Amino acid sequence: MVDKTPSADIPALPTPLEQSKAQFIRRWGEMGGYWGINRTMAEIHALLFVSTEPICTDDVMAKLMISRGNASMNLRSLVDWGLIERIHLRGDRKEYFVCRTDVWEMFETIVRQRRRREVEPIVETIEHCKAMVNDIKPKAADADAEDVQVYKQRLDEMHKFLDAFGTIVDLMVKLGPGSLQRLSGMMTKLVK
Amino acid sequence: MVDKTPSADIPALPTPLEQSKAQFIRRWGEMGGYWGINRTMAEIHALLFVSTEPICTDDVMAKLMISRGNASMNLRSLVDWGLIERIHLRGDRKEYFVCRTDVWEMFETIVRQRRRREVEPIVETIEHCKAMVNDIKPKAADADAEDVQVYKQRLDEMHKFLDAFGTIVDLMVKLGPGSLQRLSGMMTKLVK
DNA sequence: TATTCCTTTCAGAGATTATTGAAAGAAACA
């Protein structure tokens, strides 16, 4: 453990580099809120994303001014999501963390998780709901008849849409980093 | 205003159709939570999505067992999002609501809003952050030099990625309902 | 204009989620 502080407890004005990073971190955190990810977790992720060197829990605590517990929990979540990694530095007992900086990998990871958590459950439910109304179709020829038809149709459309959407995202992920550009080229032609 | 209740205050067992709808509504609501949309708002949306007929505030209150205020606020949000519409029925003073049932339109609407709220702000911030470190580049040739380089590069990659992603989503929306299927076909060939 | 019917608003209550800090746990070291 080396004390990197230049001259002990002088606060030191933030450099433009630090200011810029701080701004990015703040905004990334805010956006996290929109995504059902908590702000702190997103901020930690951003902090690691803009850090050249590995960072330990105490660094995170100091830079974001949060408690040890909070830092620990959110770092763990980020590891669970697969967005950051634990590493160990020779001669240092502490754990350090680094961010997967390849934005494509990041995207892939996030898309996979969100799909599993947010798309698959609703698809399963739709299938189940369809089955429920299919089973009892022959019996009820009453006033509901049209209602049932419309309902089934809507579920069907939603189902197809979600399937197609999932497929395309899968393929994008499989195709890798270049696919967005390639696709965008293809689609531009298609549009004409 | 016609009283549709079959025989007044007999609760009536839920039909399979009603059960199925209820299940869909519930799940759609849960998923809303993941998307930074509140559960109730998502449930109202689902309720309208599976309803053949227009629905008024009292219907929403009754079916979801929520207060008038809650129903009113969330209905308004859904209108603001462009996911549902207010309509008026002849001879009835109440306002009714219907859902845009075309899943493609729904997707388009959601994507537009989310892009504006979640992608554009971060892109602006990245541009701003890049400018901040560009302006001061010539001066600082000290130890930060490499750090600045890496930082700029990462911001750049993120920027490019977000741009490309936005482009492709735009194109998908422009191409309309068939594009997912078409694209998925094209991409499947590409993969081989 | 007064009345009725319906909608919106918003302060307070309630529910949920995030954060802290201290205690327990785990791993390296001597």
Added chain:
DNA sequence: TGTTTCTTTCAATAATCTCTGAAAGGAATA
């Protein structure tokens, strides 16, 4: 083994978000 150093956990607290219900606001009707 005991000690040190670091990490995790979790009950209590704080912050945030959501919901209610009653009051105020509007618009159609008489």
